[in-house]
Amino acid sequence: MFSKSSKPSAKAGAKPPVQPARAATPSIISTDLRIVGDLNSDGEIQVDGAVDGDIRSRVLLVGETAHIKGEIIADAVRVHGHVNGQIKANTVSLATTAHVIGDILHENLSIEKGAFLEGHCRRMNERVDLSEGAGKITLLLKGTEQDILPIPEKA
Secondary structure (H helix, E strand, O other): OOOOOOOOOOOOOOOOOOOOOOOOOOEEEOOOOEEEOOEEOOOEEEEOOEEEOOEEEEEEEEOOOOEEEOOEEEEEEEEOOEEEOOEEEEEEEEOOOOEEEOOEEEEEEEEOOOOEEEOOEEEOOOOOOOOOOOOOOOOOOOOOHHHOOOOOOOO
16 A cells, blocks of 8 residues: 555556536626627627627626627526517526516516516427527418418308
């Protein structure tokens, strides 16, 4: 147990042990930054500045000084600042200082006293899918009036 023999700690050419995956550091949009364009992240985004564009992330924190104009799609959204656009998330929380103009599609919704919301709230039965291409719908309509079946009248 306490011998003086020396054993090499690692064999030559051996690979180091695999480290467990750590959560990425949140991406922060500071108060002096204005972004025009869409943001996509697999992690967490904290916005304290201005964003003109859509945001897609796992977690989004909208700070008190934030101004977002665009659609938000996330797993969880916490709003303290201004959002002008639709929010689609599994969990949405509006703080007292929140100012939201737009519809909220949610699974869980909490609104603190004093929060401002102008729009419709609708509970979703399915969870938000954050995978690439999810939520995009391509619709092609072709035909004439003869192709459309009339709606039967109720008797």
